[in-house]
Amino acid sequence: MDKDAIRKQIIATANRRYATQKFDPHKKISDADWQTILEAGRLSPSSFGYEPWKFILINNKQIKNDIRPFSWGGANSIDGADKLLLILARTDVTYDSPYIKHLVEEIKHKEYSPESAPSQHFKAFQERDLAIDSDRALFDWASKQTYIAMANMMTAAAELDIDSCPIEGFNYEKMNRYLTTRGIINPQHWKVSVMVGFGYRNQPIKPKVRQPLSDIYKTLD
Structure with missing residues (x-):
């Protein structure tokens, strides 16, 4: 495939991706x-390659029914999407956390020390550059990165002619409390960042309505 064809395919995929509000419950991925x-x-x-996310697929009908009362934005995905995915964000990604030690030693296969140059660089990045000074700020930083993963998953789905819908329309406090009570998450390490449904649409795709590029793009020469 030549470059021109690739460019056209990228734009076609972007137009094909649509926040689906009505799924066909009979079609399976x-x-x-x-x-x-x-x-x-x-x-x-992800920032520093620290992957502050976890993906939880909800197949259990009882869990879907349990979260429905406080997941108004997810009702269509709960009812019709073949896959309902919770994306969790890590709450404790700091230079001296056991999680980072695990990633560095067991995943990246490097030596770890909280006093090492890489660890101290990460510490300065969070505390000085990002000014992360609270548990909420730390979670928000991690949560932003989960949206990168979600966007990539939604684009991949569109390439496969599979539909999706990102979901923020739920009560975060109630969702986290429910998942904690059920033993699905440990709130010391994880909280819900976002949900997303995947399946096959049972509605036409509406043409994209977006601001013109001239309104959102500027070149600094």
């Missing part, structure tokens, strides 16, 4: 397609 979507999320970039 193949295992191969679902694994591809998950892999697109797993391979997403």
Whole structure:
């Protein structure tokens, strides 16, 4: 495929991706397609490569019914999407946390020390550059990165002619409390960042309505 064809395909995929509000509950995503979507999320970039996310697929009907009363924005995905995915954000990604030690030693296969140059650089980045000074700020920083993974998963789905819908329309306090009570998350390490439904639409895709590029793009020469 030449570059011009690739460019056209990228724009076609962007136009094909649509925040689906009505899914066909009878259509299922193949295992191969679902694994591809998950892999697109797993391979997403994150700050310092620290991957502050976890993906939780909800298949259990009782759990779906339990979260429905406080998940108004997810009702259509709960009812019709083949896959309802919770994306969690890590709450304790700091230079001296056991999580970072685990990633550095067991995933990246490097030596770890909180006093090392890389650790101290990460500490300065969070505390000086980002001015993270609270648990909420730390979670928000991690949560932003989960949206990169979600966007990549939604784009991968669109490439496979699979529809999706990002979901922020739920009560975060009630969702986190429910997941904690059910033993699904440990709130010392995880909180819900966002949800997303994947499946096949049962509605036409509306043409994109966006601001012109001239309103949102500027060149500094």
